[in-house]
Amino acid sequence: MKRHGSVTRRDVLKISSVAAAALSGLPLTVGIAQAAERRRMKIGVIGSGHVGSALGTVWAQAGNEVMFSSRNLDHDKELAAQVGANARAGTPQQAAAFGQVLLLAVPYSAFPELVRSLGNSLQGKVVINASNPFPQRDGDIANQARAKGAGLFDAQMLPGAFVARAFNAVPAARMASAHEDPGKIGMPIAGDKRAIGAAARLAREAGFVPVVVGGLDMAKYLMPGTPLAGAHTPEEVRSIAATLKP
Numbered sequence: 001m002k003r004h005g006s007v008t009r010r011d012v013l014k015i016s017s018v019a020a021a022a023l024s025g026l027p028l029t030v031g032i033a034q035a036a037e038r039r040r041m042k043i044g045v046i047g048s049g050h051v052g053s054a055l056g057t058v059w060a061q062a063g064n065e066v067m068f069s070s071r072n073l074d075h076d077k078e079l080a081a082q083v084g085a086n087a088r089a090g091t092p093q094q095a096a097a098f099g100q101v102l103l104l105a106v107p108y109s110a111f112p113e114l115v116r117s118l119g120n121s122l123q124g125k126v127v128i129n130a131s132n133p134f135p136q137r138d139g140d141i142a143n144q145a146r147a148k149g150a151g152l153f154d155a156q157m158l159p160g161a162f163v164a165r166a167f168n169a170v171p172a173a174r175m176a177s178a179h180e181d182p183g184k185i186g187m188p189i190a191g192d193k194r195a196i197g198a199a200a201r202l203a204r205e206a207g208f209v210p211v212v213v214g215g216l217d218m219a220k221y222l223m224p225g226t227p228l229a230g231a232h233t234p235e236e237v238r239s240i241a242a243t244l245k246p
Contacts, residue, residue: 133150164196190214
């Protein structure tokens with residue numbers, strides 16, 4: 001185990017590679033730029049309302065490539081033009097094919113038709129569902145999701161995808177502003193372990209502190225009206241989550 005302050009063989013190799021680059025005359029800025037390019041993520045945003053447009057804008061400004069999509073392609077083209085070089089617009093099908101990671105931010109009632117239209121394009125992809133099931137708006141599908149637990153229902157609805165739920169509990173207005181004063185608000189995340197890393201990275205890039213509260217069975221607490229709803233500090237999110245059971 002690596003002790004605090006000690007240098008491992010991996011550290012030595014990293015240092016050696018940097019030294020070799022310097023000695024060879026290769027500017028270190030080239031290596032930094034290449035590393036940054038590798039870190040760029042392609043994100044398909046399906047649903048460009050308040051949440052989707054705010055998060056997609058922040059992620060594009062952070063250097064990721066974002067494709068906005070919804071039922072209104074003209075609106076998405078205007079939004080992409082406003083955001084700038086890292087943004088583009090397409091159909092939901094195009095966004096699903098484009099993204100390494102997909103953000104779903106549509107009314108819950110739209111999911112059956114949306115999932116059918118996307119076919120197998122979600123297979124093996126990370127899908128972050130920011131949508132909440134509201135019975136008064138979405139009807140029976142919202143009742144089903146709440147009865148089963150939204151995270152478990154998502155996994156059933158999106159077979160083959162690696163699902164996480166995030167950006168559900170924090171008010172939509174914070175999505176566009178958290179990066180202006182980062183590190184103050186905790187973003188609770190619940191999901192498949194293969195999706196949590198991407199969700200945590202994107203939460204951090206949006207200015208939040210990611211707090212993993214558990215698997216998809218804990219996602220039922222990530223919506224308005226539950227103990228985790230609201231803009232809490234990371235410490236508060238951890239404290240509240242510790243009192244909850246799957």
